[in-house]
Amino acid sequence: MSAVADHTEFRDVTAVEVQQESGIDILMMFDPGHTLAERILAEQFGY
Numbered sequence: 001m002s003a004v005a006d007h008t009e010f011r012d013v014t015a016v017e018v019q020q021e022s023g024i025d026i027l028m029m030f031d032p033g034h035t036l037a038e039r040i041l042a043e044q045f046g047y
Contacts, residue, residue: 002011031039 001013001016002009003013003016004010029039034042
C-alpha cells in the first residue's frame with residue numbers, strides 16, 4: 001500500500017492514521033450569481 005499527503009508519497013505503508021485539523025479557519029466569499037468554478041477561472045485568468 002502507498003499513501004500520499006501534501007504531494008508526498010509514502011510506499012510500503014502498513015497503517016495510516018488520518019486526522020483533521022479543526023483549528024484552521026478560512027474565509028470563503030459567496031457570490032450567488034456565479035459558481036465556484038467560474039470564480040476560480042475569473043481569479044486565475046481575469047475573466
